[in-house]
Amino acid sequence: MxxxxxxxxxxxxxxxxxxxxxxxxxGRPIVICHGLAANALQFAADAEFFAARGYRVLLPDLxxxxxxxxxxxxxxxxxxxxAMAGDLLAMLDAAGLERVDWVGNSLGGIVALAMIEQxxxxxxxxxxxxxxxxxxxxxxxxxxxxxxxxxxxxxxxSWVAARATTRDPKARVLVEHILNxxxxxxxxxxxxxxxxxxxxxxxxxxxxxxxxxxxxxxxxVNQGLGPTxxxxxxxxxxxxxxxxxxxxxxxxxxxxxxxxxxxxxxxxA
Numbered sequence: 001m002x003x004x005x006x007x008x009x010x011x012x013x014x015x016x017x018x019x020x021x022x023x024x025x026x027g028r029p030i031v032i033c034h035g036l037a038a039n040a041l042q043f044a045a046d047a048e049f050f051a052a053r054g055y056r057v058l059l060p061d062l063x064x065x066x067x068x069x070x071x072x073x074x075x076x077x078x079x080x081x082x083a084m085a086g087d088l089l090a091m092l093d094a095a096g097l098e099r100v101d102w103v104g105n106s107l108g109g110i111v112a113l114a115m116i117e118q119x120x121x122x123x124x125x126x127x128x129x130x131x132x133x134x135x136x137x138x139x140x141x142x143x144x145x146x147x148x149x150x151x152x153x154x155x156x157x158s159w160v161a162a163r164a165t166t167r168d169p170k171a172r173v174l175v176e177h178i179l180n181x182x183x184x185x186x187x188x189x190x191x192x193x194x195x196x197x198x199x200x201x202x203x204x205x206x207x208x209x210x211x212x213x214x215x216x217x218x219x220x221v222n223q224g225l226g227p228t229x230x231x232x233x234x235x236x237x238x239x240x241x242x243x244x245x246x247x248x249x250x251x252x253x254x255x256x257x258x259x260x261x262x263x264x265x266x267x268x269a
Contacts, residue, residue, distance in 0.1 A: 001174065002044035004059070007067050012090035013083060014071030019091050020044075020059040023051030029097045030266070031058045031088070035106025035130060036190060037161075037182045038249070039066030041174070042105070046251055049259060055266075058095060062107065063087055064186035079189040081197060085114040092122060099124050101266055105249060106130040106221075107190070113199035116206050125269035126206065127262055129213035130221050130248045133228040134198040145191060149184040157184075167217070171252035200231040203238075210238045211265040213258060215246030239265070 007018035020040050030050060032043045040059035047057040061068035062084055071078050088111060092100060102123050104112045109131030116123055149157055158179035162172045203210065210232070214222060232238040241261045246254035 001177065002041060004041055004044050007061075008094070009067075010087075010090050010094040012087050014078070015063045015083075015087055016069040017063060017087045017091055018061045018067035019095070020047070021095065022047040022057040022059070023055055025056060027051070027054050027056035028266075029056045029058065029095075029100045030103060031060065031092075031100050031112075032103045033060055033088070033105070033108030033111065034062065034065070035104075035108050035249070036194075037065070037187070038105070038175075038178050039181070041066070041178055042249060043251065045255075046259065050262075053263075058091065058097075058100070060088055060091055062111065064183060064190070066181070070186065074186075074189070076189045076192055079186065080193050081111060081114040082118075084111045085118070088112075088115065089119060089122065098122070101125045101127075101269060103127045103262060104131060105251065107194070110194070110197065110199070113202060114197075117199055117202035120202070120206055120208075123206075123208060125209040125211075125265065127211035127213070127265050129215060129243070129246065129250045129258070130218055131212075132221060132224045133200045133203050133231065135194065135196065135224065136198075137195045146184060146187045149187070154180060154182075154184065158182075165249055166247045166253040168253040171249070174252060175249065200228065203228075204231060204235065206237070208237065209265060209269040210235070211261065212238070212240050213243050213246065213250055213261055214240060215248065215250040215254065216242065216244035217247040217253075218250070221248060 034042045064070045102112045109128030162176035
């Protein structure tokens with residue numbers, strides 16, 4: 001099981017955001033951000049890998065995840081993508097970083113797109129996996145995940161979700177552990193905010209290099225990628241790389257392929 005160093009914290013918008021800082025203070029900075037129901041532990045081994053190659057790596061816990069805390073008496077607005085993007089801008093300021101390369105998994109990529117829409121100058125390059133650039137889903141779907149927790153309980157949901165996320169036995173242990181520490185109370189407000197967003201135009205305007213890693217086993221996300229890929233077709237700064245053995249958390253079950261693609265992307269950015 002990987003471990004994390006002691007966190008640093010930044011206060012922003014009533015929230016207390018934890019982040020973990022790896023590598024040389026003056027190394028080229030990368031932010032690697034987890035997705036919904038995960039936390040920074042997902043990328044602890046990757047942070048050590050990139051730090052050993054001279055990069056400075058920041059791993060945030062999104063509000064309501066890991067060691068980060070949402071505002072007291074939080075409302076749906078407190079989990080808007082704009083609010084979560086504001087948390088991470090505050091993290092960059094606290095770390096003294098004007099511009100970073102960004103790697104996001106799922107929600108960690110969506111929050112970066114919200115940052116790109118308003119503060120593209122803070123992101124040098126953008127890489128994602130398990131992320132679609134736009135989504136439109138009925139409100140009823142947002143309530144299904146919280147209902148599942150209430151019916152079946154955290155442990156059973158975590159066990160099933162870990163096996164649905166990855167086929168790798170070691171990765172399943174980590175995913176299940178992470179999910180068991182997640183507060184399902186934040187699911188409903190986050191999913192409600194996620195049911196309708198569109199960052200395709202912001203992505204098309206972004207001047208930096210963009211990389212999408214498509215996990216061959218990330219079936220649900222791949223079914224929704226059509227509008228994203230259509231929007232980015234022909235963009236000289238956009239690259240799609242196939243990761244056949246990658247699931248939704250591709251860094252855990254296709255580690256070498258993901259790291260190789262990210263290194264090539266960063267070297268070219």
